[in-house]
Amino acid sequence: MKAPGLWPSSLRVFDLSLGQMLWSRRSVFLALLLGGPVFLAIALRVVDMLHRSGFQVNGAQIGGSAIFGMMIWLLFIRFIVPVLGVFYGTSLIADEVDDKTITYLFTRPIPRSAVLLGKYFAYLTCTILLVLPSVMIVFFLLVPIGGGSIGAAFPSLLIDFGMLAVGLAAYGAVFALVGTRLKRPLIVGLVFAFGWEPAVLLFPGYLKRLTVAYYLQALVTHEMPQDSAVSMLLQVFRETPSTPVSLLALAVIIALTLWSAGRAVERREYVLEQ
Amino acid sequence: MMQRTRYFVIASLLVLGVGVGTGLVAYYVGFPAGAFARRGGPEELQYVPRDAAVIAFANVQEVMASELRQKLHKALPGENGQREFANQTGINIDQDIDRVVACLSPNGSTADMQGSGMVLARGRFDEVKIESLMRDHGAHVEEYKTKRLIIAEHTDHPGSFAVAFVEPGLIAVGSTNTVRTAVDLHQGGDNPNTGVASVTGNEELMNLVRSLDSGNVWAVGRFDSLMSRARLPQDFAGRIPPITWFSVSGRVDGGVTGVIRAEARDDEAATNLRDVVRGFMALAKLQAGSKPEMQAMLQSLELGGAGKTVALSFAVPSQVFDAAAAMLPKKQP
Numbered sequence: 168m169k170a171p172g173l174w175p176s177s178l179r180v181f182d183l184s185l186g187q188m189l190w191s192r193r194s195v196f197l198a199l200l201l202g203g204p205v206f207l208a209i210a211l212r213v214v215d216m217l218h219r220s221g222f223q224v225n226g227a228q229i230g231g232s233a234i235f236g237m238m239i240w241l242l243f244i245r246f247i248v249p250v251l252g253v254f255y256g257t258s259l260i261a262d263e264v265d266d267k268t269i270t271y272l273f274t275r276p277i278p279r280s281a282v283l284l285g286k287y288f289a290y291l292t293c294t295i296l297l298v299l300p301s302v303m304i305v306f307f308l309l310v311p312i313g314g315g316s317i318g319a320a321f322p323s324l325l326i327d328f329g330m331l332a333v334g335l336a337a338y339g340a341v342f343a344l345v346g347t348r349l350k351r352p353l354i355v356g357l358v359f360a361f362g363w364e365p366a367v368l369l370f371p372g373y374l375k376r377l378t379v380a381y382y383l384q385a386l387v388t389h390e391m392p393q394d395s396a397v398s399m400l401l402q403v404f405r406e407t408p409s410t411p412v413s414l415l416a417l418a419v420i421i422a423l424t425l426w427s428a429g430r431a432v433e434r435r436e437y438v439l440e441q
Numbered sequence: 442m443m444q445r446t447r448y449f450v451i452a453s454l455l456v457l458g459v460g461v462g463t464g465l466v467a468y469y470v471g472f473p474a475g476a477f478a479r480r481g482g483p484e485e486l487q488y489v490p491r492d493a494a495v496i497a498f499a500n501v502q503e504v505m506a507s508e509l510r511q512k513l514h515k516a517l518p519g520e521n522g523q524r525e526f527a528n529q530t531g532i533n534i535d536q537d538i539d540r541v542v543a544c545l546s547p548n549g550s551t552a553d554m555q556g557s558g559m560v561l562a563r564g565r566f567d568e569v570k571i572e573s574l575m576r577d578h579g580a581h582v583e584e585y586k587t588k589r590l591i592i593a594e595h596t597d598h599p600g601s602f603a604v605a606f607v608e609p610g611l612i613a614v615g616s617t618n619t620v621r622t623a624v625d626l627h628q629g630g631d632n633p634n635t636g637v638a639s640v641t642g643n644e645e646l647m648n649l650v651r652s653l654d655s656g657n658v659w660a661v662g663r664f665d666s667l668m669s670r671a672r673l674p675q676d677f678a679g680r681i682p683p684i685t686w687f688s689v690s691g692r693v694d695g696g697v698t699g700v701i702r703a704e705a706r707d708d709e710a711a712t713n714l715r716d717v718v719r720g721f722m723a724l725a726k727l728q729a730g731s732k733p734e735m736q737a738m739l740q741s742l743e744l745g746g747a748g749k750t751v752a753l754s755f756a757v758p759s760q761v762f763d764a765a766a767a768m769l770p771k772k773q774p
Contacts, residue, residue: 185446186443186445186446189446189449190443190445190446230652230700230752232747232750233745233746233747233752236745236747296449296450296453296454297453299453300453300456300457300460303456303457303460304456304460307460307463317463317464317467318464318467318468318469319468319648320747321464321467321468322468322748323747323748325461325464388708388747388748389747390715390744390745390746390752
């Protein structure tokens with residue numbers, strides 16, 4: 168009997184993994200992470216309805232679109248997307264190794280890389296189906312504050328959707344590679360996402376091109392908030408690559424890291440600890 | 442796929458679908474944010490002609506009662522303009538006016554920068570006294586669609602100036618044609634088919650007005666329309682960023698807080714404008730030196746906006762006005 172190809176095998180693994188991912192303990196964490204911005208938006212909306220004088224930052228009024236833009240930057244771009252990438256991406260293979268269930272998958276008559284690919288697509292579907300509705304609810308709750316127009320702000324929401332999906336895909340692929348190659352992928356992933364990336368972006372030079380955030384932040388249409396001294400430094404040293412360059416770079420990052428991760432899974436000998 | 446996973450996927454796609462559908466309807470049909478939020482703008486806007494290039498609003502009662510106004514009133518040597526206005530029209534701005542809406546429509550036929558303007562004031566007015574005072578100053582009365590128009594001819598430039606009591610407690614003061622349009626709008630309502638349309642039908646402008654609703658003073662206008670009539674030197678005009686709309690919103694209380702917004706022609710122009718503003722902000726912060734009142738004001742500057750919009754929020758604390766007042770000559774008792 169002929170063994171199924173890479174894509175049919177990936178689809179089968181995807182089908183199996185999506186349910187596992189959605190109804191795992193990690194999903195509680197995911198729900199809390201994505202429920203936070205929604206609750207915050209509800210609270211802001213209630214405050215707006217009770218106090219009609221509007222919201223003020225440093226004594227100056229700001230509209231709902233600006234608050235939404237701030238939440239996209241501070242919560243989604245700088246925190247939620249990298250965190251989801253780290254926690255889910257690094258665990259795609261590592262969890263199966265830790266649970267000693269990788270053998271069951273690798274003994275199936277399917278390419279090993281199909282396991283990684285199927286799980287990666289399951290991660291992408293799971294996170295996109297949770298993050299985008301959360302952003303959408305936050306958008307509809309916040310933008311009308313201060314009389315903002317849903318219609319006028321809607322094109323930027325669609326761009327945000329695209330940017331968040333690309334961000335999840337890029338971080339997921341990078342951390343999938345980390346998960347397949349390194350021994351303690353979660354620690355390495357956290358150091359990369361919350362140590363290396365923010366630090367390198369603070370300084371002028373070429374090192375920032377070795378981050379996902381550099382290309383991803385170029386796709387954000389909202390103005391970067393000036394909430395701290397670090398943000399001011401980021402503003403000063405911010406170089407913004409053009410949208411086509413950023414998209415191309417992110418596509419290369421996704422393709423290259425997934426290919427490397429696939430090769431690592433194909434070649435690596437996983438020794439299960441007794 | 443498990444059944445509950447399938448339900449989750451369907452529910453999630455449904456939320457996305459409904460959201461995107463609503464957004465698309467809002468974007469293409471242009472329904473106002475009123476479906477999700479309160480309707481914005483003062484009701485006097487229904488008497489402002491649709492072609493108005495600039496609209497301004499002031500909640501006079503709030504501004505006059507503000508701590509800042511009280512300080513300025515004590516510090517300034519005299520308010521002759523206000524007294525002269527009261528003598529000419531019989532209107533005491535402090536007590537009689539609650540709020541004003543002003544508009545400016547550049548004349549379409551000429552390159553006249555002054556254009557035609559109108560002020561709609563809501564408050565308590567003594568119609569008989571105002572009419573007799575204006576008659577004393579050479580005005581005449583004309584009946585227009587059941588309303589009495591008190592018309593005064595300008596002596597220093599062409600065109601006439603009219604006053605009409607559009608409805609009880611609402612006075613329209615401005616160029617005669619614009620005041621007539623306000624009366625038309627009052628009688629016939631907003632009806633673009635008859636050629637009488639109010640600014641409330643201009644969705645682009647009303648979206649901006651709604652975003653300014655929380656301030657007690659604000660102004661919004663078409664920057665490109667004003668600049669095209671400003672007769673600026675060619676090389677200077679070429680250096681002005683390509684801005685289409687501008688708006689300024691503020692709240693006057695102890696100090697002044699507000700937001701200045703500009704809508705550039707495209708995203709690139711907005712990015713350039715943001716860079717310029719950011720540069721000026723950095724320069725101003727360096728220049729502020731050791732003046733704490735200036736530092737507080739400059740720290741409050743917040744540059745924002747997305748896409749084509751550039752927004753700069755600010756807060757001028759009362760200390761700045763105190764310092765300015767200290768430099769003025771003392772008011773004579």
